[in-house]
Amino acid sequence: MTMENLNLPGGPLSGVVAAAVEYMVDAGQRSVLFLDIMRQRGDQYREHVAQTAPHVLQYAAELIIDGRKLDEPVNYALVRIIPPKGVEIDLERRPFIVVDPRAGHGPGIGGFKADSEIGVAMKAGHPCYFIGFLPEPMPGQTIERIARAEALFIEKVISLHPKADGKPCVIGNCQAGWAVMILASLRPELFGPLIIAGAPLAYWAGVHGKYPMRYSGGLLGGSWLTALASDLGAGKFDGAWLVQNFENQNPSNTLWTKQYNVYSKVDTEADRYLDFERWWGGHVNLNAEEIQFIVDELFIGNNLAAGKIEMSDGQKVDLRNIRSPIVVFCSKGDNVTPPQQALDWILDCYADVNEIRAYGQTIVYTVHESIGHLGIFVSGGVAKKEHAEFSSNIDLIDILPPGLYEATFEAKGEETTSSDLVVGQWVMRCEARTLDDIRAMGGNSPEDERRFAAAKRVSEMNLAAYRKFVQPWIKKMVTPQMAETMRNLHPLRLQYEVLSSQNPWMGAVKTAADEIEEKRKPVAEDNPFLAFQEQMSKQIVHVLDSWRDAQEALSETIFLNVYGSPALQAAVGIDPNWESSRKREMSAEHRTMLEKRIAELKSRVGEGGLREAAIRGLLYIGSARGMVDERSIEALRRIRRDAGGSRLTLPEFKMLVREQFFMLLLDQQGALAAIPKMLPEDVAQRLAAVAMIREVLSASGEITGERASRLRRIAALFGVEAGEGTSNITPFDPKAKAS
Template structure:
């Protein structure tokens, strides 16, 4: 039984820490706001000193007011066009907003377990040719409130980069309305059939790359875990996988979305909204949550940017709003599964197999390499949520290697959540390099790597990029991303417990009442007048009060009299806009700080009497002793194990690994294929990982027992021939180190080969 005095002491300690944290958050927010205000004040004062004479000022004022009035009309006309586009998109059935033409391959609505998903083949644009024998790409778009298309929204996009490199590209899209009764497990089953269909269409290609964006990321991981033999490398972009992650740190507030579940009492609210929708959850609510994260952009910045640049901004604005305003629906079962198992429960990714509604998921079953792309500027899916799941399911770096798994992390320094998917700059740099990495990713030895993109200039001054990999340990990654060793996640377990209680209470007492109130008509009216939809169709040609707007805008365009952006009054305008934006940012910072303090005060107190525990899931006892068991197998194996062991012993460790090294490795495998062990890439990675663990735990025994793995003269002859040939080719490109040269001679010694003068590089 807990000592009351001890509980009160911990409660008091939690209160003190929460109060101090809130004060620091508030201080930081106030300081940032004051700095912004002072900067604007200085700019406005400087402009005031430079103001022209009264006669010139009157002329500038006349020009400015004319320009302002014209921009005002063009601004509202652009919003009218947005409304018309919204209505037209709704009437067309909300097709995917893809930049590319496409053809339907499979419609999952016809399956025995139907789902509102379909597989499309993207058609390459003019001048681009794809090779059906090259590895196909499958892009899974996020079903997180918006409609499909973000993965191929622009020419410079994930789809565009892959097609320009010659790869066939397929797109997993979804229809606006779910099939009655469908669940996310039905969706997963449909996506498995999509992958198998792509493999049928490309029988001579390598297994397809699967790209998952945001919600599509964890869907791709579920797919790969449930059917690991069908999928190739995975690229997971901005996908929340460990939902409780995000540092509770001093200074600026971080990742406010993770507190929402606790502050709203858990998962019951999503069930309530779905019941109001007659069993349908409106995805516009999810989009509204996204917009609430950044009120300055939602209520002012994006609209002022349109107003200030109304002569050239409408096309970009309307293109983005066409996707942003295409809302999709989910069944009640789907949103409950997501919220209860992922957002609040965080229960799907664990260190053991998880049975959820008849399907079993264990991410450790995934055989293909994984690239995780996240951003430090993403407050929806921070890097902690993108990477912490690795520590939840693996006990150590040795376990990752022993399973033959390759996990690569790529972190952008500043881009926001949407920028990960839609930014043209990200597509030209990060996605282009990811495509180049995917050609040789299966050559990497097992482990966790950081992917670094090094930028330089060519002779013409154009940017060019090189990629290198830096190996990390699991423990290092976890410590670097989590300042408080994930102790800030402990209150989320209390949230999950309370959420489960509230959900049962709602299902038992309130849900029947709410269902009796709602029907198809009330649900339709609720969606029609949802603020995200209302703001669009209300400003459109449906509104008879706006009959004059389009002809007025046409007249303005004929007589446009723009003012230069550096005119003094335009600068005053931007200054006042900056003040409004800074004020909204200050409101957001204070709101988020208060939410964070309230969350930890409430739920931190609920768990403060519990003993300290590591929040990460622990693997089984068998996994905990994996390294010891493998070390005992030092004398077991054959030719493949000997090649893998020599590869590790001869490697240059502790240095960045350039991508060119693995490109050469792929060529050498083709060149010396007759000497390479006849095993699959997945099997070879497992063998390599096991041999690395053996060498790290028993390096001397690993070297001395190497001859035992070469049981026949033919194996020893082939082994030596391959090693010497690879050494020559590698050393010609990458050189050698003294340690590598010494190790090569030691290998020759144990195999009784006369001493030579080698040149060596990493094998």
Template structure:
């Protein structure tokens, strides 16, 4: 017996060692593949820069050669030097104004950067229980715009990620402006730059829930409010909707990370940061250095480091190149960019531990304010996700892969009654999602304009597609909106690798927990004992981001002396010709310098970080570190499937004429694959005109659509076979088929696959007229 046990143990250990060896081999192959891929990309980038530099040099030499004489060249040089000197004076005067505005904005308490008047309705800082630094404000419509209190209200939640509030209403062409122009009441959730002592994320969630109840009370006769969450506000909104689904109507989340480990190799380096710093202990350490508060300017600084060419040179050269035209835009944006806010240590620690390192939101391991685990599958409202391929903060994988984390297959989305629509932009950056006027006029305008249609889509996963469709009377482009049905497989193709590498982040989570406990045990007591509000404020003010504002302001006598010279330069402005060879040379040098800064300061750094991450955590994963933390979901999935099977059995023949009609419409929608928004809207109007849905409220109708979608998804053939039993009465069957033919639009009928599906439905439901019933048997 003892010998047999030893032998079994030896066999188990041998098998374990073999598995480790296999994982080590896979890790080495993966590491080599990543290195080769990086080398190829760097080579291509460098060759591209060299080619561009050669082409620019050739063009510049050709321009110089076209100059008629040395005298003309000297005149061009003199013209350029005068122009550059004037631009330089204006540039430094604008930088002085930026510093002054930063100081004035700070002394004013860094109020929200909203371009609209507003009134404060609820201030959570005055709440008797669980106060926090958030407030609900009502946007006052500007002159010439009226809103309808019976229309769906919009509630916009801004991100608290280092900056101040107001980015969703930063300018007239913004989320606020679009909703107001459509006649909707608009509310905004703002926050003050400093948190209430002891404030936690749960307190913020309670306050936001109270805000939504206030909005609903003000608009009881209107549809449920649409809630928009920007960036960090997105996961807050999703958690809020999961905790109390009854509070919200449609949800729109923009540039919001929800699947924190997702991403593609070589494209999303920010996700490696937590692993390379050893996990979340650094956030705890920085909070302790801040006397219990975390400086949001550190997050802003981290954002700037992602794109050093633009952050440290490009945006300033754009101002220098077009100083007069860029001044107002530059100062307005920098005022918001420099409105740094603070977070309590408990808040940033929960964000890093639970979300960015732990990835606990989609895995249902975070507790809401009531102590229950948050499950995003509880959300019953349609969800619209707006993301961009050009977003290096929240790439599409992090914005969308939570869907695949929650639902094992496409049928599960329908069974949950969930409608998810995503919209992808090809190149806009993270900030552009919120501040770009073009994005507001196109994407947000169409989201607001089609929200009713989105709310009535059958449950499932869709992609919103926009295509230009002529121009309106003002000359602005019109956009055709359609919704194309998508699968989880379509979604996962966004990851150019596979999701297998996400297991490395399990190791990061394990290492992070170890390091955090070690820090709290050995270092935290010493750090906290040596910290005070004086030392914390001193370290905050000494941060280079703040020093730059103070140094480039009227506090600097050298810059103060520039003011009259800059005013003279503006008054006597003499710009060089656009084809001046020295202007062209300056522009080519500046763009080349920015590109090379990005190559050496971003691309090489990101590649090194990625290799280091794969080298360290891939090795630890191969050894089995942290891999036992993943809880198997097979038992939960089986239980869910059992519940769905019972639901399908109960609803297979249920629903009557209304259910049968909706089942056939859902079948035709799935056959069509892509539905035009106008077609969908017209279909809904014709469905109401049939009178079959008279007296049915929108929630009941949505529940009936959910039931029919689920039955079709899990028992497609049986669901269609059940139609004759649902329409056993000949007169009712005739009315329902007549309604079906009246509802389906002509453009769908003209599609061959839809026409074939309609023919099949009619064949399944043959009409038997009373006269035929009377004469038919006698003739036999």
């Protein structure tokens, strides 16, 4: 190789030099533009926190109740979401209420995008309301006081929709999920279906080698640090620490990927990044009493699923008191609320599926394969699929017979049977499950339960010692002014402030960025130096992920060995044979009520007419498949809509379905044998009823196997042939009764 070769056009190094020059120009421009985006982020942060009620809702809203003006003031508010132009709302459909999570970051995540929980609910025609919060808590505000305020909010929504076809569907994301569950157990009469997304309810649950966040409380010695942080905040806990804790779970994204993604796609990524950062950087405060309750009762104490939380009036929080269907949405990719923490409360509350039914409870869960914790709330893909399907089919969920189900989704295509009965782009099915399906996801051994119980005892002891020997001194030393200064110096806040326009050096960055915008020359996608840049980024991510994995493995090893020590467990009073109760006893009051209800249903098994007989037959046949398909429910809905005479309201229809289901469950043969006595003499009406049953069952596919056999049996009980009455028959009259 000679210098002459290098300088000749087309020489062997000329292409490399040109590529290098092109890449360096592009990299320099991207660096300046990236810094300018950081400047915009800082300015946006300053503007956001200066607002009285900052939020990231993408919808106009009308204030209904300001919680600060209640007799027991809280920093929460109820607003009505004003539908955007072109969105039609049916005021007789059940309203949706999205409760915003208050976990350190700003409000508004449920309506962060057009394709959001609020957006898909309005698209389905439901009126929507939002319960959000302000950055500063009110004096004396507690978790219990917030629950009472939210009950008032829901009562108000109910009063605004007296003709609605059901109680409000309430969506609780993350922290709001467990808050909604607490309130629904205390005030079950207020709620329609509950959608609980990414909400930890069984805080000790998990599997070895994954989800190490559950060890944090034990590794830090318990909740005394929470009390210390609140005391250093002069009675307020800085939510930035919660956000910091979340970011520590994924250092490669926090330290590199999030920023690199903006740098590498600086021409297209700015708006999306700034929108997210506006919410993520809007840190809020909690009162010391609020965060202490959360950490002691929930994260370390694990008292929610165990039914050990008690309100000031003596009322205990028992999740078995909830009477509304509960939809639990979780993901295997969520390291904050893994499937075990989202679902194992079911194992804590119920011995088996029959006990779930004995409490009249319907639980539907779905497990996403990969989406992360925040993606459950902010991903447009999730909103268009899972949230859209839940919103469109909320009535299906509300009338499901009691039990445990898993919601599955299948893309609608040209081959989809009865595709006109599918509301959205996915076919939703609710498939019957047992508690063994939840256990199969993995969970704690008795030894693990004892470890967490030991960590709980250590936390209680350390907190008591801190409160006695240290807390009085801290409270005397810290003034509100000192606390505010420390909050402003938090690293998460400083990263915004330092790169904002308040920094005089950033003015030069803005000027340079404006000039670059006019002369921007992006590098070619096939540039070899760009490929090298991408490879280096992957190496950095790999190193940071490896470091995280090593830290997580070490933390798990330390936790398991320290709190698994027989000496420590004995010292804090943990019985070596102690096991966490998975078999909570049914209360005597509930057992008495249940026995009375069973006797009542058995005595009424022969009551009713054609409508009751048809629903009983439909449930009997459908149970052979062990699942409910949205197409079958939509077919039934259309038949009800087109039927002559008066229609049952949704609550009345739900009660009818449940009663017939329980009659079959208690005495299937007796319930079937009673059908002929319930039928009218009019053969046409009986033919129409069998036609309706066939139509509903065939909506989701061909009737074969056991279902076909059961259909023939029901048809014989109706006194017709199974193949009769499939055409030219008027839908049966829902008012028809046996003469």
